[in-house]
Amino acid sequence: MNSGSGPIGIFDSGIGGLTVASSVHELLPHEALLYYGDTLHMPYGEKSQKSIEQYSLRIAEHLLEQGAKVLVIACNSASATASEAVRRLAGESVPVIDVINPAIRSLAKMKQDLRVGVIGTKATIRSQVYPDRISALLPAAQVKCLETPLLAPIVEEGLADGPISREVLRHYLGHPTIQDIDCLILACTHYPLLQSEVEAHYQGRVDVLDSAGLTAQAVQEALKITGTARKSDGHSAHRFLVSEHTAAFAENAQRFFGGDLQLEEARLRV
Numbered sequence: 001m002n003s004g005s006g007p008i009g010i011f012d013s014g015i016g017g018l019t020v021a022s023s024v025h026e027l028l029p030h031e032a033l034l035y036y037g038d039t040l041h042m043p044y045g046e047k048s049q050k051s052i053e054q055y056s057l058r059i060a061e062h063l064l065e066q067g068a069k070v071l072v073i074a075c076n077s078a079s080a081t082a083s084e085a086v087r088r089l090a091g092e093s094v095p096v097i098d099v100i101n102p103a104i105r106s107l108a109k110m111k112q113d114l115r116v117g118v119i120g121t122k123a124t125i126r127s128q129v130y131p132d133r134i135s136a137l138l139p140a141a142q143v144k145c146l147e148t149p150l151l152a153p154i155v156e157e158g159l160a161d162g163p164i165s166r167e168v169l170r171h172y173l174g175h176p177t178i179q180d181i182d183c184l185i186l187a188c189t190h191y192p193l194l195q196s197e198v199e200a201h202y203q204g205r206v207d208v209l210d211s212a213g214l215t216a217q218a219v220q221e222a223l224k225i226t227g228t229a230r231k232s233d234g235h236s237a238h239r240f241l242v243s244e245h246t247a248a249f250a251e252n253a254q255r256f257f258g259g260d261l262q263l264e265e266a267r268l269r270v
């Protein structure tokens with residue numbers, strides 16, 4: 001039975017989903033988080049739809065077995081390719097929040113002929129999910145998408161904020177495909193860790209949008225609808241699981257959540 005006492009289950013291929021987890025924690029500090037980083041299979045963006053779906057379903061199953069009352073697919077690659085399968089698995093009583101719908105919904109307030117740039121992994125960009133959904137919402141919008149496959153591994157390796165990430169960003173953001181835009185969607189949950197460098201590149205000329213905060217609001221809404229928000233204001237204990245221990249994951253989890261955080265290695269058979 002879905003009750004307020006269970007944790008919020010969140011997963012990604014690695015540390016990217018921590019950007020979402022941290023926004024969820026900020027908005028809903030009394031909730032316990034159960035995070036799974038599939039570091040063994042990172043990067044998801046290079047995998048086939050079938051593999052991403054298999055990994056996502058196995059993780060979702062594990063989070064549900066651990067009592068998760070909501071599932072957050074904190075990964076665009078998995079949201080683009082596996083969200084329907086995860087929703088079928090979770091059934092009616094456990095809401096599944098992805099990171100794409102909240103970002104798309106936020107565009108509804110924008111001008112009709114918006115010029116949107118989207119950067120993401122190969123899996124996300126090739127799924128066409130962003131142009132399809134943006135055109136359904138804003139038929140006059142121009143959507144310009146670019147695969148930026150080097151960025152997530154750079155972030156995962158702890159190389160954000162340095163000469164390597166700056167050079168790679170300069171290469172991608174200067175690409176002819178994504179020029180003349182009003183707004184850039186960071187369609188990978190690893191990319192907010194590069195946000196300050198992306199903003200420095202545009203010098204205020206382009207709005208940079210990431211979905212972490214919007215996704216946290218969608219989680220809050222889902223808890224309200226299902227009546228499963230935690231009533232108590234007691235201390236919530238988070239758990240962080242990984243399929244393989246990595247120093248970068250440990251450092252980032254520590255950076256986002258501080259404290260005496262223990263990583264648990266949980267290798268799931270797929």
Ligand code: DGL
Nearest residue numbers: 016043044045076077189
């Ligand atoms: N953070 C993920 C995303 O939003 C995946 C990056 C990857 O593993 O390739 O797409």
